[in-house]
Amino acid sequence: MRALLRRDLTLAFRSGGGFGLGLAFFLIVAILVPFAVGPENALLSKIAAGILWLGALLACLLSLDRIFALDWEDGTLDLLATAPVPLEMVCAAKALAHWLTTGLPLTLAAPVLGILLSLPPEGYVWLIASLLLGTPALSVIGTFGAALTVGIKRGGLLLSLLVLPLYVPTLIFGAEVARRGAEGLTVTTPLALMSGVSLAVIAVLPFVSALVLRVNLR
Amino acid sequence: MALAVENLSVARGGLPLLAGVHFRVAAGQALILRGPNGSGKTTLLRSIAGLQKPTSGRVECAEDAIAYAAHSDGLKSNLTVSENLAFWADVFGNDDISPALEGFDLKSLSDRPAHALSAGQKRRLGLARLLVTGRPIWVLDEPTVSLDQTFVAMFADVVKSHLAGGGSALIATHIDLGIEAETLDISVFKTDPTADLGAFDEAFL
Amino acid sequence: MASIWQYANPAKFMRLSDTLLPWVSLAAALCLVGGLIWGFFFTPDDFRQGSTVKIIYLHVPAALMAINIWFMMLVASLAWFIRRQHISALAAKAAAPIGAVMTVIALLTGAIWGEPMWGTWWVWDPRLTSFLILFLFYLGYIALWEAIENPETASDLTAILCLVGSVFAVLSRYAVNFWNQGLHQGASVMRAGAIAGDTEERVSNVFAAPLFMCIAGFGLLFVALILMRTSTEIRKRRAAALMARERMS
Amino acid sequence: MMPDLGKYAGTVLSAYGASIILIVGLVWLSVRAAKKSKKALDKLEQNDG
Numbered sequence: 063m064r065a066l067l068r069r070d071l072t073l074a075f076r077s078g079g080g081f082g083l084g085l086a087f088f089l090i091v092a093i094l095v096p097f098a099v100g101p102e103n104a105l106l107s108k109i110a111a112g113i114l115w116l117g118a119l120l121a122c123l124l125s126l127d128r129i130f131a132l133d134w135e136d137g138t139l140d141l142l143a144t145a146p147v148p149l150e151m152v153c154a155a156k157a158l159a160h161w162l163t164t165g166l167p168l169t170l171a172a173p174v175l176g177i178l179l180s181l182p183p184e185g186y187v188w189l190i191a192s193l194l195l196g197t198p199a200l201s202v203i204g205t206f207g208a209a210l211t212v213g214i215k216r217g218g219l220l221l222s223l224l225v226l227p228l229y230v231p232t233l234i235f236g237a238e239v240a241r242r243g244a245e246g247l248t249v250t251t252p253l254a255l256m257s258g259v260s261l262a263v264i265a266v267l268p269f270v271s272a273l274v275l276r277v278n279l280r
Numbered sequence: 281m282a283l284a285v286e287n288l289s290v291a292r293g294g295l296p297l298l299a300g301v302h303f304r305v306a307a308g309q310a311l312i313l314r315g316p317n318g319s320g321k322t323t324l325l326r327s328i329a330g331l332q333k334p335t336s337g338r339v340e341c342a343e344d345a346i347a348y349a350a351h352s353d354g355l356k357s358n359l360t361v362s363e364n365l366a367f368w369a370d371v372f373g374n375d376d377i378s379p380a381l382e383g384f385d386l387k388s389l390s391d392r393p394a395h396a397l398s399a400g401q402k403r404r405l406g407l408a409r410l411l412v413t414g415r416p417i418w419v420l421d422e423p424t425v426s427l428d429q430t431f432v433a434m435f436a437d438v439v440k441s442h443l444a445g446g447g448s449a450l451i452a453t454h455i456d457l458g459i460e461a462e463t464l465d466i467s468v469f470k471t472d473p474t475a476d477l478g479a480f481d482e483a484f485l
Numbered sequence: 486m487a488s489i490w491q492y493a494n495p496a497k498f499m500r501l502s503d504t505l506l507p508w509v510s511l512a513a514a515l516c517l518v519g520g521l522i523w524g525f526f527f528t529p530d531d532f533r534q535g536s537t538v539k540i541i542y543l544h545v546p547a548a549l550m551a552i553n554i555w556f557m558m559l560v561a562s563l564a565w566f567i568r569r570q571h572i573s574a575l576a577a578k579a580a581a582p583i584g585a586v587m588t589v590i591a592l593l594t595g596a597i598w599g600e601p602m603w604g605t606w607w608v609w610d611p612r613l614t615s616f617l618i619l620f621l622f623y624l625g626y627i628a629l630w631e632a633i634e635n636p637e638t639a640s641d642l643t644a645i646l647c648l649v650g651s652v653f654a655v656l657s658r659y660a661v662n663f664w665n666q667g668l669h670q671g672a673s674v675m676r677a678g679a680i681a682g683d684t685e686e687r688v689s690n691v692f693a694a695p696l697f698m699c700i701a702g703f704g705l706l707f708v709a710l711i712l713m714r715t716s717t718e719i720r721k722r723r724a725a726a727l728m729a730r731e732r733m734s
Numbered sequence: 735m736m737p738d739l740g741k742y743a744g745t746v747l748s749a750y751g752a753s754i755i756l757i758v759g760l761v762w763l764s765v766r767a768a769k770k771s772k773k774a775l776d777k778l779e780q781n782d783g
Binding site: 206210211213214217220223224226227228230231234235238251252255259267270273274277278280 | 664
């Protein structure tokens with residue numbers, strides 16, 4: 063399945079691949095917040111961790127429907143389904159490609175935006191840790207949502223509605239880790255809970271997504 | 281026997297469409313499926329290719345032997361011709377794409393991005409993809425759409441060499457490909473939609 | 486052509502539902518109206534909350550129904566995968582709007598009930614919040630049914646969404662608890678959105694009897710509505726199948 | 735007959751009012767949908783013979 067991953071990555075980096083889409087959105091969200099809530103650093107640093115997590119989540123959400131839509135339209139999914147490759151691997155590769163092109167860049171950009179929102183200094187390491195652990199789960203859950211809505215015309219809005227409640231645990235635990243990290247409190251429990259959720263999701267959901275794709279390809 | 285279909289019935293949109301479909305395609309043979317549009321050629325081919333479970337009956341062929349190709353040919357316009365072919369070759373576990381490039385005289389276009397190809401060239405690339413899968417049984421749905429006469433002849437030659445090499449082909453098409461092969465009009469298998477054949481909506485009829 | 490319609494599961498269900506519906510509706514009306522009147526007029530005020538305790542007769546049954554209807558949909562989705570009988574999928578589809586309305590009632594009455602004590606209409610109390618999340622799951626489920634044309638694909642995908650959604654609903658329940666320790670720890674009837682289970686031990690019996698009647702009323706209302714709505718779904722599917730058949734022949 | 739609801743009268747009545755409206759609305763919509771589907775199906779079954 064390296065072939066699919068390699069192809070998706072080259073496609074993402076080629077023109078119009080939408081690589082910068084999530085990143086740009088994340089930047090815009092982070093920059094707009096001070097205009098909305100006012101420039102006082104005291105307030106900003108209090109909500110910075112949460113805002114950065116919310117921005118990363120929405121940026122992920124934004125680029126989900128591209129995961130299968132393009133391959134659905136040009137028949138690639140049909141051909142992959144008849145190829146000697148398990149659909150579960152296809153879903154896992156797609157989720158990984160989405161994470162590499164969206165989740166990872168967001169995680170790397172988050173500290174830079176943290177400066178804009180005057181995130182407390184001790185918060186940076188936990189912000190990155192929580193995003194590193196959380197964004198893979200966001201990608202895998204998102205792939206499940208994308209598979210559900212692949213056959214639906216203009217399914218983007220429905221995809222967000224379906225995926226939003228599924229993101230709640232990851233968001234709560236992730237933002238909690240970042241927030242406690244920023245306030246210098248112990249982060250062990252939310253971190254443990256979050257990694258539990260992420261690992262379970264990454265292990266199970268690709269199989270469910272493959273089942274969904276098979277239903278859609280019928 | 282490369283491909284044998286016994287007493288296959290398929291449904292579409294919850295209603296029975298074809299029933300009792302049976303035919304055989306020997307190695308080195310081709311079978312042309314005829315039938316008016318909407319008579320179920322696509323549904324039948326998708327069931328044979330394994331994308332769709334038939335409501336009854338069996339498809340017998342070697343494991344992983346079928347290469348399916350429909351109208352949309354799974355090409356990425358941002359990738360070049362050789363990248364597209366290399367991807368599909370890798371997916372099917374081969375790595376040499378040069379015979380496919382020559383077979384469809386795409387050698388000269390190999391570094392051109394797919395979006396810069398003409399419709400005919402794109403179809404040739406789609407069919408070249410078939411060669412690259414290395415699968416013995418070709419299941420093709422209207423392969424010569426948007427191909428002009430000269431390339432139809434080329435397509436026929438490629439199919440002939442595929443058959444000569446021991447492969448077989450099941451092709452749904454309207455036009456005469458110039459390949460000597462039996463033809464089968466599937467409207468013979470058209471079933472009365474009220475037939476009780478375990479189609480999805482049967483419980484409501 | 487001896488259509489198997491008379492013997493098919495949907496037809497049997499329709500006949501059963503047509504015979505049961507009048508009785509169940511009557512029982513539902515009696516229990517619901519009786520319970521509400523009993524609770525509204527004939528029970529004393531709570532010494533601390535005054536008359537707002539009367540909202541318990543709506544809030545607790547609705548909250549209970551909101552959760553149990555989703556559980557019913559989960560069971561129906563599992564049944565759809567195991568037995569592939571249309572009744573299961575259509576019953577789940579019919580139940581979702583009822584569950585959504587029950588969740589709205591639970592949220593509304595919970596917020597209104599809490600307002601005098603908290604001075605604001607909405608409070609991010611873990612229970613109220615998890616009902617809000619449950620409401621989002623209901624919306625997503627209903628929207629997915631509406632968005633897919635092919636009934637078989639719709640039945641399969643919504644069943645999968647229900648299964649996956651249930652796991653995440655439980656996860657969210659604990660995440661929300663972790664996220665906000667909750668405003669009222671241990672206050673018995675006072676706790677907004679208290680689930681009838683633990684409310685029962687501390688609710689003195691003068692409140693309990695009418696509460697049980699209301700819960701029975703809501704339950705029977707659900708049964709009546711699910712019988713009617715599932716039959717409606719079956720009729721719609723039969724009409725669609727007939728029309729499709731006409732187009733075919 | 736009206737119980738003395740005290741200063742929370744507005745609260746209690748609005749909760750009851752809203753809930754009753756929602757329940758009645760749900761029942762009404764369900765009944766309307768049932769009638770509509772029955773009528774449509776009967777029409778189809780007639781000319782289906």
